[in-house]
Amino acid sequence: MEVPDIKNVYGNTTGLKHSVEQRIQKLYRRKADPHQVVSPDVSRDLARLSLECGRQIGLLVARDGTVEMVLVGGPRSLFIPDLPKSRGSRWRLRGLRLVHTHLQEEPVSQDDLMDLVFLRLDCVASVRVDRNGGATLLEVAHILPGGNGDAHRQCWEVLPPMPCYDPGLDFLQLVQSLEEELERNRLAIRAATQQDRAILVSVIAKGEGRADRQTAAASMAELVELAHASGITPVET
Numbered sequence: 536m537e538v539p540d541i542k543n544v545y546g547n548t549t550g551l552k553h554s555v556e557q558r559i560q561k562l563y564r565r566k567a568d569p570h571q572v573v574s575p576d577v578s579r580d581l582a583r584l585s586l587e588c589g590r591q592i593g594l595l596v597a598r599d600g601t602v603e604m605v606l607v608g609g610p611r612s613l614f615i616p617d618l619p620k621s622r623g624s625r626w627r628l629r630g631l632r633l634v635h636t637h638l639q640e641e642p643v644s645q646d647d648l649m650d651l652v653f654l655r656l657d658c659v660a661s662v663r664v665d666r667n668g669g670a671t672l673l674e675v676a677h678i679l680p681g682g683n684g685d686a687h688r689q690c691w692e693v694l695p696p697m698p699c700y701d702p703g704l705d706f707l708q709l710v711q712s713l714e715e716e717l718e719r720n721r722l723a724i725r726a727a728t729q730q731d732r733a734i735l736v737s738v739i740a741k742g743e744g745r746a747d748r749q750t751a752a753a754s755m756a757e758l759v760e761l762a763h764a765s766g767i768t769p770v771e772t
Contacts, residue, residue, distance in 0.1 A: 547607050559607065565602055569599055572660045573634045591610070635662070649752065651678060658677040670699040677692055
């Protein structure tokens, strides 16, 4: 008899009812339309499960629509474990998008944006859950290419909230345009050879939390400013 492929549910599963955990685990079987950030059906299921267990639930979804990782967090947060290093660089996105619930119908948080930037995710999307467990609005944030190391330039864009039942966003088209712009920026920086260039590095210990990542981001912004003041162009951080 063939043994089923059982995948782990990551995060805060302590105290979950067995029946609820089984339903959460079945989210691995869902497959999204590659052109959609998340389908209305999956948004609805995430919202219901999230309200039932009182915790954020997230999916890391590949570009072909396959669910690569199912996550369970707390009421207002979600921890993402270590991800494979493939495709993770300044000039490429990771090929994974995070879709997760927000139980208080709150907008995309600063923690979400830090995960977006540091993990080079295709996008971060929050499904707002109302008090009845309904999926109301979908909010999507993506990396904003450009800036060439400018510390004062915002490096993400948050799109206006869309109804979960009809998001009206072509996800693959969005990602393709982002990676094309990232590649143009790479070539432009490569061509700018008249000024000294540098790779700027900030290191934090493995397993540090989001607050430490934010401190590292602030430190990197300071380093970028110092480089500019010294006549050096940061080509990578």
